[in-house]
Amino acid sequence: MKELLSKYLVVFILVIFSASTFAQTTSFEAAFDTLTIKDQFEHLYKRSNTFEVYKVMSISGYNSLKQNSIDSIRQYHEEVSDHQQEITTLKNNLRSTSSEIENLKEELASTQKAKDSISLIGIPTSKGSYNSIMWGLIICLAVILLIVVSLYKRGHQIVKETKTRLTEVQEDLENLRKNALVREQKLARELMDYKLKHKPSR
Structure with missing residues (x-):
């Protein structure tokens, strides 16, 4: 009879622990979905237990925070890569635009010179x-x-x-x-x- 009660008790404790872990994991994931990385650290810190000078955190919370941090870092890397590509494209466009501006300046100077000069016996001469x-x-x-x-x-x-x-x-x-x-x-x-x-x- 005692053995049977012990088995039920162990099963009950495991069920309670699993439910608690699942609920905590669900709670962490639900909270982490709406928080920044910094706020996720704060949330995990506040929800962790204190033992003397140590904090005992949930493994599931740690794993969620870790995965979220990795995902955020990957996203930041992708954004940085995209921004670098945009910067490279803008630099190339700027070089192309600068080259076009120089060409337009040369054409304008040539046109102005041609406008201000008149051919006299085949010799270009200024209007003055x-x-x-x-x-x-x-x-x-x-x-x-x-x-x-x-x-x-x-x-x-x-x-x-x-x-x-x-x-x-x-x-x-x-x-x-x-x-x-x-x-x-x-x-x-x-x-x-x-x-x-x-x-x-x-």
Whole structure:
């Protein structure tokens, strides 16, 4: 009879212990699901028994905390790896963007230079130099035009004066010719008169 009671007692204690362990494990797992790792340590510490200067913790609680810590560390490693990949991608994008910006700056400088320069006889020249050259040519042409106009006017005046003098000389020559003709006719009459006067008689 005592042996039978002892067996029942042992079975009862084992059932109670198993139920308590299962309940505690369930309690730990339920509590750990909503707590951070730090709070899980605090929770396990508070739920552990004290023996002198030691804390006697539940194995199931320890295992849950350990597994949760490992899972958290693994998750942190994965997040760190993901972040590193994102950082690498961002660095590559930044390098690519910087390269594109440099290319755009060079194209802009080239475009600005082309915009500010004009081809003069196949030689690229800045707009300022081009304007100076053009104004210099215009001024030179204007001076040459003034000189040509002045020379033309002077030549025209000389030609006009020459024509006037030529006309005067022609008139003088015509007068001289007429006078010479008159004198010649006069001399011819005088000679004829002289011959008639001094004609020998027969």
